[in-house]
Amino acid sequence: MHTDENVLRLRKPATILDVALEAGVSKSTVSNVVRGAPGVSEATRHSVRGAIERLGYRPNVIARQLVKRRTQILGVVVGDLVNPFFAEMAKLIERHAASRGYTAMFCNTEGDSQSELEGVGSLLAHRVAGIVFLAFSGESRTMREALEHQVPVIFVACSGEWGDVVSVDDVQGGKVATEHLIAAGHKRIAYLSVPELEERSDLMRLKGYADALRAAGLGPPLRISWSPPADQAVVDGEPRKLVEVLTGPDRVTAVFASNDFAAIYLQELADRYHLGVPGDLSIVGFDDIAMSGLARIALTTVAQPREELARLGIETLVARIEGKLTAPPQTTLVGVELVKRMSTAHLA
Amino acid sequence: MHTDENVLRLRKPATILDVALEAGVSKSTVSNVVRGAPGVSEATRHSVRGAIERLGYRPNVIARQLVKRRTQILGVVVGDLVNPFFAEMAKLIERHAASRGYTAMFCNTEGDSQSELEGVGSLLAHRVAGIVFLAFSGESRTMREALEHQVPVIFVACSGEWGDVVSVDDVQGGKVATEHLIAAGHKRIAYLSVPELEERSDLMRLKGYADALRAAGLGPPLRISWSPPADQAVVDGEPRKLVEVLTGPDRVTAVFASNDFAAIYLQELADRYHLGVPGDLSIVGFDDIAMSGLARIALTTVAQPREELARLGIETLVARIEGKLTAPPQTTLVGVELVKRMSTAHLA
């Protein structure tokens, strides 16, 4: 098929015109063959195919994009690939996009709204057909820009006001996690949030937690803000050493962490201070990333149906892009499931 | 700056012509201002800037790419984002690319050479300026295509014959890992390889292992091929239950795994069968992914300098793209470092 002679000829990629000349037809005919347009005789189709093969012709997507004024590229804004939850979502999004003929272009924001802005700017400059937010800082200029350019947007596993959203029921998740802890006899239960998690989800999970607490007649909610692996944390607005919250007479005996990443680092901190999990401290996470299932981690957690989130997200976005969905932005909530492992136990 | 009126006007993005009309100059002048070309009077520059601002003009990268016949996009071929090593490398590569003005376009191959082929095809169709392989199946058609299209290629943390490579010294890594085990008194040491790791690196690590064994006058190398979390494995070409290799009279007492991912799943298997690590089995990994440092995992491993790999990789590729490097493909090897943790111990 490919001879060295051809390889040499192709130092400059063949264009549609080269193919037309080679096959002795016009550009349009080649274009029709390439795009599988109807109304081309079998004979010409065959000879064009031959010319394409001989020249190793590959359509220039850029030229096509320019004339159609649309790309088949989806921009994906990811929080931080180092968090396995995002890594897996990114992979699933890419796969679903590919299965529908779209290519994914990622930008990693590292949770920083400045790079989010730059990233979205770059996506917009590349005229992506749509944008998937896997994390969203809430910075309004970002969206403003997207809107101005009429790019459909979807928030997957996070939320924003200006586009469709597909996510889990965070309130419900927080509730289920907290109820599990309450059922195990815990009275002093804290909510642990980390900056990596997008604010709205954080607030919703906090709400579910607070609701469950209230329903059980337990004390006021206790919110810990922590950036692993720091020693310090902020407890109800006041800086404290995190370990102190977990020890002492009025210590917290259970923590609902806003995601597995935080939960695992909390467990790590407990290990370093020789606090037993779940003996001295019960922990529930959120996400159910792969490593939470390892015997050595064995984290009780609220599982997000990642596959379903990715599928619905891409489905919705593509429908929007292709004009099959014109209704106002909609929110689709999918269910969560508590996965019980070894990081939680009855209060002694 | 942005009034609603403008937002409305921008439903169709402004083109360079709109700006020219608005500023009362020609397309070329606008182009000169946008590109910061010299030879534009301060006055016109100012008025053009104003028009750009008013219209919210953003240059169409696609049109630019078409005329310059080059993009500023780097294709990145990733093995599997679910392996934290790849996730982190992907992130670093993206960051370094961005710092040099390039955008990254990922494709996840899942170790499957069919999707590698499709992915590279898509990258090529998008006329990426260069391709970074973070994993490479060795399938020659892939590269053949890349070569035919004259796209510079770099292999980072893996290797291939048809491009520059920046990787660690795998032989040395295998040697260091094995010597550590030998020094701890182990006699029956196996090498564990998983399909996710690219073949050449696998072979090089195996070689380092075998060399160390030979130098110490220890028996023949023992190679285990395993797909976690299966029960079965292939030991020196013959299928066996993995756990049997780790128990019984002539059991293996130490394993050098070809990457941390495999090492951690081996540890998991040991845990499930109540084999103590390092009591009954010592394990050394390769990569030093973040989770290997957790107290509960505490994996002894050969660390790859990821930051340096990413930096050198992008530097080299960009030099190639920009024509600053025209020498024949070169190989850059960077050093590895053994990180001792709790998964290895002296043989009792």
Added chain:
DNA sequence: ATGAAAGCGCTAACAG
């Protein structure tokens, strides 16, 4: 210092 004109490679009417 600025403008006019010729494409980049492709698609999409519209003729023939």
Added chain:
DNA sequence: CTGTTAGCGCTTTCAT
């Protein structure tokens, strides 16, 4: 069924 034509939005000589 196939060819002609006119752009898509931008860069780049070459004039002025």
